[in-house]
Amino acid sequence: MAGLAPHSAGAQGLPTESSLALLGCLQTSLAAQDWRRSGAEVVSEISQRLHCLRVSLGWVSAGQLRIVALSDGVVLEEGAAIPELNQAMLEAVHQHATLFWPQPSKSASRITLAHQMLFKAQGLAGVMSVPLAHQGQVIGVLTCERSVPSDTLRPSAQQELIRGAFEPHEVQWLEVVAEGLAPLLRLQYQLSRPVSERIRDDVALFKHRLRDPSERRLRWMMVALALTLAYGLLWPMPNRVNASARLEGAVQRVLSASQDGFLREVHVRPGDVVKQGQLLAELSDDELQSAKRARLAEVAQQENTFAEAFARGDRGQAAMAQSKVAEAKAQLALVEQQLARVRVTAPFDGVVIAGDLHQQLGAPLKRGDPLLTLAPGLDWRVVLEVDESDVPELQRGQAASLRLAAMPGQPIALVIDRITPVARSTADGVRYEVEARPTGVGAGLAGLRPGLEGIAKIDLPERPVLWRWSVKAWQWLRMMVWTWL
Structure with missing residues (x-):
């Protein structure tokens, strides 16, 4: 391939032939089979264009610099290195600058001790290192070594190389090539690495950052994270199960119609507090009053018949009349009992929780139709709706606390009485009903009404937070695996 034309004009101050050479290097990198082969072919291309003894590619991985390719086509295995060459590359990486030796001026401020050692150890005419940078971070370095010219070069080239140092246009060209190759080589490197290698490199990079004195903030973050994990795994924390809850009477009595008839009067409405024996509602008794009068007349008639037969001494007729x-x-007593039941009274002190009959006055009723529902005023139960995943942790006798929406400032102590074995599907998922009863001070709170709703929290044995989360995650994972398989 043709060498660089140092004095031909081109775009952006670069020689035209140099621009074509840059495109050739990029094409060579793209045509390679993998990342390492791409690096080897690119350094060979650069070596031919700059007439170098050797061009090497070093790559930074997990905070370590490794020589991965040489211009003679050799692809180095991981860990292989040439000490002087490796140190020269590290010198350019650490300073993030192009370094070369011999330097054109003694006033240069860059440190080039490793380049001088490589220069002397290999007996070179010149050495140059250009970093490969991507997004402000050095990811690799190209190092070019030029030997003393041989007789095979044309006289003009020999005179140029005898001067030793790389020419400015050569340095500029290699810097442009490095700038163009860096993102391409990095992309190929990322795509060629297996997952295990990526993980290993990430771990090694993380360890390197932890050892770096400038990464003090990272070390403090890791200490804080370790303390947080230790606290979450070892320190027991309060453990509770949240559940929606509603208040019900411990006993609910449904008062129904004792016979067919009509509703005459209603004296209470839902929410009214009633006393035992208080009149709640009345049914129509017109038919029963007529039946009572008929039974009274029949009793009087049969008593007269009995008296007449007894006066005549007709024992048979008297016995028959007595039985009638x-x-x-007996029929009269039955009618009187039915008359007594048309008056619906409260069987105990409590609260009317259902049955607004004021809109049904005069409506026909069938025997057994529900009229009113009563609940004791001071005896309550709380029904909790617990998620199916939390049910296995609950047991009878566990303590809980309830706050009602109507009384958020007054907690009510509970104790679990029963866990129903039947599930119920709701909009929020499958729920089990757990029955609890108020205890302690909250059991006699004034103002409680059946139907009030709130949130209950059931106390469970204290466990570390991360332990609880890991158990739930493991259960979920097992379920997912079982579902997929």
Whole structure:
């Protein structure tokens, strides 16, 4: 291939032939089979264009610099290195600058001790290192070594190389090549690495950063993270299960119609507090009053018949009349019982929780139709709706606390009485009903009404937070694996 034309004009101050040479290097990199082969072919291309003895590619991985390719086509295995060459590359990486020796001026401020050692150890005419940078970070370095010219070069080239140091246009060209190759080589490197190698390199880079004195902030962050993990794994924390809850009466009595008829009067509404024996509602008793009068007349008639037969001394007729009197009295007693049941009274002190009958006055009723529902005023139960994943941790006798939406400032102590074995599907998922009863001070709070809702928290044995989360994550993972398989 043709060498660089040092004095031909081109775009952006570069020689035209140099621009074509740059495109050739990029094309060579793209045509390679993998990342390492790409590096080897690129350094060979650069070596031919700059008439170098050797061009080497060093790559920074996990904070370590490794020589990965030489211009003679050799692809170095991981860990192989040439000490003087490796030190020269490190010198350019650490200073993030192009270094070469011999230097054109003694006033240069860059440190080039490693380049001088390589220069002397290999007996070179010149050495130059150009970093490969991507997004402000050095990812590699190209090092060119030029030997004393041989007789095979043309006389003009010999005179040029005898001067030793690389020419300014050569330095500029290599810097442009490095700038163009850096993102391409990095992309090829990322795509060629297996996952295990990426993980290993990331771990090694992290360890290198931890050892770096300038990474003090990272070390403090890791100490804080370790303390947080230790606290989450070892320190027991309060453990609770949240559940929606509603208040119900411990006993609910449904008062129904005792017979067919009509609703005459209603004296209470839902929410009213009633006393035992208080009149709640009345049914129509017109038919029963007529039946009572008929039974009274029948009893009087049979008693007269019995008296006449007894006066005549007709024992058979008297006995028959006496039995009919007893039958009539029994029917009368039945009617009186039915009359007594048309008045619906409270069986105990409590609260009316259902049955607004004021809109049904005069409506026909069938025997057994529900009229009112009563609950004791001072005896309550709380029904908790617990998620299915939390049910296995619950046991009878566990303590809980309830706050009602109507009384958020007053906690109510609970104790679990029963866990129902039947699930119920809701909009929030599968829920189990858990029954609890108020205890302590909260059991006698005034103002409680059946139907009030709130949030309950059930106390579980204290466990570390991360331990609880890991158990739930493991259960979820097992379920997912079982579902997929």
